Amino acid sequence: MSEKEIQVKDKMELTEQEEHTQPGPVFVPDVDIYEDQSALTLVADMPGVDGDHIEIDTKDNHLIIVGHITPAAGEGEHVLLKEYNEGRFHRKFVLADIIDQEKISATMKNGVLTLVLPKIERAKPRKIAVTIG
Amino acid sequence: MAILKWTHRPFGVDLADDFIRLQREMNRLLSAAGGRPGVNLVRTSGVYPALNLSEDAENLYLRAELPGIEPEQIDLSIEGDSLTIRGQRTISEADKKVNYHRRERESGYFRRVLTLPSPIDHTKVAAAAKNGVLTITLPKAEAAKPRQIKVAAA
Numbered sequence: 150m151s152e153k154e155i156q157v158k159d160k161m162e163l164t165e166q167e168e169h170t171q172p173g174p175v176f177v178p179d180v181d182i183y184e185d186q187s188a189l190t191l192v193a194d195m196p197g198v199d200g201d202h203i204e205i206d207t208k209d210n211h212l213i214i215v216g217h218i219t220p221a222a223g224e225g226e227h228v229l230l231k232e233y234n235e236g237r238f239h240r241k242f243v244l245a246d247i248i249d250q251e252k253i254s255a256t257m258k259n260g261v262l263t264l265v266l267p268k269i270e271r272a273k274p275r276k277i278a279v280t281i282g
Numbered sequence: 283m284a285i286l287k288w289t290h291r292p293f294g295v296d297l298a299d300d301f302i303r304l305q306r307e308m309n310r311l312l313s314a315a316g317g318r319p320g321v322n323l324v325r326t327s328g329v330y331p332a333l334n335l336s337e338d339a340e341n342l343y344l345r346a347e348l349p350g351i352e353p354e355q356i357d358l359s360i361e362g363d364s365l366t367i368r369g370q371r372t373i374s375e376a377d378k379k380v381n382y383h384r385r386e387r388e389s390g391y392f393r394r395v396l397t398l399p400s401p402i403d404h405t406k407v408a409a410a411a412k413n414g415v416l417t418i419t420l421p422k423a424e425a426a427k428p429r430q431i432k433v434a435a436a
Contacts, residue, residue, distance in 0.1 A: 155371060155390040157330040181373070182383040190380075192373075194387055196347035196414035221345050221415050225338050229399060232332035233347060260349035260414015 163239050174236035178216070178262075186274055189248065189266040195238045196260035197221060203257060205264065207250045212242045214262065330392045331367070335399075339428055342402060342420040349414035350387070356416060360404055365418070368393040400426040 163175040178193040191212075195203070198216035206213040216238035222228075244250065249269045256263045326332060331346040346367065348356065356369040373389040401423040409418045 152370070153390040155330040155388050155392045157326060157328060157332055159326065179386040179388075181385050181387045183380040184383060185378075185380045189383070192387065194349040194414070196349040199413045221417060222334075222336055222343070223338070226336040226343060227338065228334070228336045229342075230333065230335035232326050233334060259351065259411070260347070 160233060171237070174234055175239045176234075176236050177240055178214070178238045180240065188268055191242075191262075191264040191266065193238070193240065193262045193264075194260065195262055197235060198238060198257070198260060198262070200257035203255070203262060205253070205255055207244065207253065210244045210246075212244050212253075212264075212266075214238070214240050214242075214264075216262070327394075329394045331394060333394070333396060335396070337400075337422075340421060342398060342400065342422065344396070344418040344420065346416045347414060348411070348416050351411075351414070353409075353411040353416075356409075356411070358407075358409055358418065360402075360407060363398045363401065364395050365398055365420075366393065366395050367416075402426070 161177045163177050178195045180194075181192040183190055193214060195216040197218035199219070202217040202219070204213075204215040204217075206215075218235055218237065220235060244266070247268045248266045252267045254265045331348055334345045336343045336345075344365070348369070348371070350373070351369055351371050355371070356367065359366045359368075368391070370391045371389050373387060398420065402420040403423050406421045407418065409416065411417075
């Protein structure tokens with residue numbers, strides 16, 4: 150098989166200095182960010198978060214993503230093995246000036262958040278034709 | 283003329299080693315104490331995906347965080363008391379001609395076996411995926427369920 154095997158890694162806990170008003174652990178989601186000609190796309194793994202429990206804020210050129218989870222375990226369950234913790238997801242990015250903040254769109258599927266951050270018109274690359282005089 | 287190497291430390295190398303050892307020991311102690319409140323100690327097996335197993339009187343519940351994996355890409359099988367989870371996580375953007383700023387999400391295949399702690403009823407196992415969290419409900423076999431025993435007065 151050419152495909153590689155996924156390696157397990159510990160969920161990274163948020164180490165930011167700010168205080169959180171809600172108790173419980175806060176994790177940093179794994180994120181992919183890629184760019185094409187018209188937009189930046191941000192993809193974040195936030196298992197256990199549904200589309201109604203996600204907050205996306207843009208303020209002072211900061212993009213803040215917060216995902217709230219509904220604990221998966223039911224009432225009266227007794228833990229036998231625990232290899233991962235559950236908690237909120239929180240991550241903050243600084244947005245470049247080229248992002249059109251009004252047009253950011255988000256979708257959530259299978260615990261993965263996809264944010265499309267369109268570039269403002271003047272930031273899109275333009276081909277300049279050179280005429281030979 | 284004596285020439286000192288730029289790596290020379292006035293206290294000698296041994297002392298620096300001691301500090302490293304002390305730091306390592308402190309880290310170990312702090313992590314053993316559970317770190318910050320609210321975070322329980324987790325033990326990992328080194329195999330993806332990480333699993334949480336819990337039970338109530340009727341069932342065993344096995345959960346795994348598998349974000350971005352379609353339920354049909356997960357393959358479950360049970361043989362005796364071992365449960366195997368296999369699957370594949372594909373990241374679709376990988377083929378496109380885009381430029382990455384950050385790449386933290388991993389793709390690839392995974393396979394994990396877990397030995398179940400009690401006998402289960404193989405015919406009634408159910409699995410459901412919701413918001414990237416897989417929950418497998420494994421009903422306990424009759425023999426493994428707790429039973430109240432009445433003490434009769436002689």
